[in-house]
Amino acid sequence: MVACELVQGALVVAIALWLPSLPLLLVLVGLRAVAGQVFQPASRAAVPAVVPEPDLERANAAVGVATNGGETLGPLVAAVALPLLDVRGVLLLDAATFAISAVLLAFLPALPGDGPGRDRASFLADARTGLRYLWRERTVRVGTLGFVAIVACNGIDDVALVFLATDTLGGGDGAVGLLLAAVGIGLLAGYALLARTRRRVAMPALLLAGFAVSSAGNLLTGLAWAVAAAFALQAVRGLGIAALDVAATTLVQRIVPAGLLGRVFGTLYGGIGIGVAAALAYVLGGLLLDRTGPRTAFVTAGAAGLVATAATALALRRARRRGPG
Secondary structure: OHHHHHHHHHHHHHHHHHOOOHHHHHHHHHHHHHHHHHHHHHHHHHHHHHOOHHHHHHHHHHHHHHHHHHHHHHHHHHHHHHHHHHHHHHHHHHHHHHHHHHHHHHOOOOOOOOOOOOOOOOHHHHHHHHHHHHHHOHHHHHHHHHHHHHHHHHOOHHHHHHHHHHHHOOOOHHHHHHHHHHHHHHHHHHHHHHHHOOOOOOHHHHHHHHHHHHHHHHHHHOOOOOHHHHHHHHHHHHHHHHHHHHHHHHHHHHHOOHHHHHHHHHHHHHHHHHHHHHHHHHHHHHHHHHHOOHHHHHHHHHHHHHHHHHHHHHHHHHHHHHOOO
């Protein structure tokens, strides 16, 4: 994690000092994104090593608050600092945050290793190990397939919101920004609520609730009669996304052995859940949006997500009856 933060900081410094042309800029930004994607599963895998098991869901929710809060406040801070520091200064300020993060991470206690028997042959070998475990453990397999299905069904919403706000609801660019911000507001509220709860929540139930709420939010957004109604529904959808994220992360942390956590999280969030499923959502959702319209796209995506939720609920029930393996 320290290495990922240092790499991201170094790349931002290179961009700030060089101010490269667009093609090279895209390469540097892409490399920074890769380092960020490596950091995400590593950080999720590290949480159980520093947090007691009963507090995992609250810790994951707190991480969500910090992450999404930073992503929300970052552009605002940049907007305020830009007239004072110019582009190069703002980028160097951003690079300094990665350096501070690396220093703070260095104070974490030593995390347990994977053991002497771990196969360190290659990146592909680790990916295969993660995939094999995901497929072998019933509860994790069902939860992963459900997660992938929900992402594939609902991933089109970011694109469809633009057309819903402007073409269907008659709003302008401000309406687009408002609807896109609604999900972030719901996310922050959902993470904050879960971080404050003192009651132990059943993660499968929370996962299914997150699937259902996020999907229903999209379905009802397709029926919204005004920008204000769509804003409220997308905020509710954000609550559902927070719930399913905390539930999926905590469920994996409690079931998967410590030595496999990094590889499983890397496969789930980096390779399958966010990668393949999101790409599938953009391709199929884009075709649906082009042939029908934003209302139909939202209703279809939400309905498909609810069907996927019901199928996941049945599969989880069967998996729990059969036990592990």
